[in-house]
Amino acid sequence: MTTISIIGSGNMATAIGTRAVEHGHTVELLSRNAGTAQALADKIGAGATVGTYGARPAGEIVIVAVLYGGVVDAVSSFGDALAGKILVDISNPFNADADALVTLSSAAQEIAAVAPQGAHVIKALNTIFGHVLAKGTPLDAFMAGDSAEAKATLGELLGSLELRALDAGGLQAASLLESAGLLLMGLARNGAGFELALGAEVR
Numbered sequence: 001m002t003t004i005s006i007i008g009s010g011n012m013a014t015a016i017g018t019r020a021v022e023h024g025h026t027v028e029l030l031s032r033n034a035g036t037a038q039a040l041a042d043k044i045g046a047g048a049t050v051g052t053y054g055a056r057p058a059g060e061i062v063i064v065a066v067l068y069g070g071v072v073d074a075v076s077s078f079g080d081a082l083a084g085k086i087l088v089d090i091s092n093p094f095n096a097d098a099d100a101l102v103t104l105s106s107a108a109q110e111i112a113a114v115a116p117q118g119a120h121v122i123k124a125l126n127t128i129f130g131h132v133l134a135k136g137t138p139l140d141a142f143m144a145g146d147s148a149e150a151k152a153t154l155g156e157l158l159g160s161l162e163l164r165a166l167d168a169g170g171l172q173a174a175s176l177l178e179s180a181g182l183l184l185m186g187l188a189r190n191g192a193g194f195e196l197a198l199g200a201e202v203r
Contacts, residue, residue: 001025002157005057007074008065009036011130012090014043016063019136021047023161028058056081061088061157063125068093068107076114083116086150089174090125092181099186101178108144108174120150123174124158124165126181127198129188138162140199142180144173166200 002025006013009031017027021044028051031037041048051058054077062082066074068091075082089108093101103110108123115121122145125133133139141163145151155165168177180198188194 002061002160003028003059004157005030005051005059005062006065007031007053007057007062007078009033009040010065010067012125012133013063013065014040015130015134016065016090016125017044017048019133019161020157021045022136025157025160030057054078054081057085059085061086061154063088063090064111065090067091068102071107072110072114075111080116082119084118085120086147086154087111087115087119087121088124088154089121092126092178092185094182094185099182101182103178106171106174106178108171108178112171120147121145121171122147122150122154123171123177124154126177127184129184129194129197132195132197136162138164139197140164140166142166142168142177142198142200144168144171144177146171166202 005028007030020027027048029037030051030053037050041050062085071091091107093103093107095102112121124143141158158165188196
C-alpha cells in the first residue's frame with residue numbers, strides 16, 4: 001500500500017483517487033477549499049484523507065490534478081514543501097476551444113521551472129479522459145521525465161492500478177504527450193467518441 005497525494009478536487013482527482021483507493025492505496029487530498037476536499041474524501045470513502053493545502057504532502061508521489069491555468073501557481077504555493085517529491089503533471093495546455101496548445105514548451109517544463117530543488121517532474125495521465133479512467137479497466141499510461149528512478153516509482157504505482165506505464169523519454173517529451181492529448185480530443189470530437197483511450201501495441 002502506498003500513500004499518494006493529489007492537489008486538486010475535480011474530475012481527474014476523483015477518478016485517480018477512487019481508482020487508487022480501490023486498489024488498496026491511501027489518498028491524501030489537498031485543495032485550497034478544504035470543504036471541497038472533504039466532500040471528495042467522503043465520496044471516495046475509507047482510504048481517503050484531507051491534508052493541509054501548502055503543507056508538506058504525505059505521499060512520495062504528488063499528482064497535480066488542476067487545470068493548466070493553475071498548475072504553476074499550485075506548485076509555487078507549496079514551495080519547498082515539495083522538495084524531494086515526485087510531481088506528476090496531468091494537465092493539457094489547451095486553448096479555450098481545446099483545439100490548440102498554448103505553450104511553446106510544455107506544462108510539465110513550466111512546473112519544473114518553479115519546483116523546488118530535488119523534486120522530480122513527470123508528465124503522465126494527460127492522454128486519458130477522467131471518465132474513462134474511472135471505469136477501472138486496464139489502460140496504457142504514457143509518461144515522460146528526466147529521472148529514471150522517479151519514473152520507475154511512478155510506473156510501479158500505475159501498474160498497481162492496472163495502468164501499463166510506457167516511458168516516452170525525458171521531460172522534453174512532455175510536449176509530445178501534450179500533443180497526444182490534443183490528438184485524443186480531436187479524434188473524440190470527429191467520430192471516435194469520448195469513450196476513446198490511446199494505447200500502444202508492443203510486439
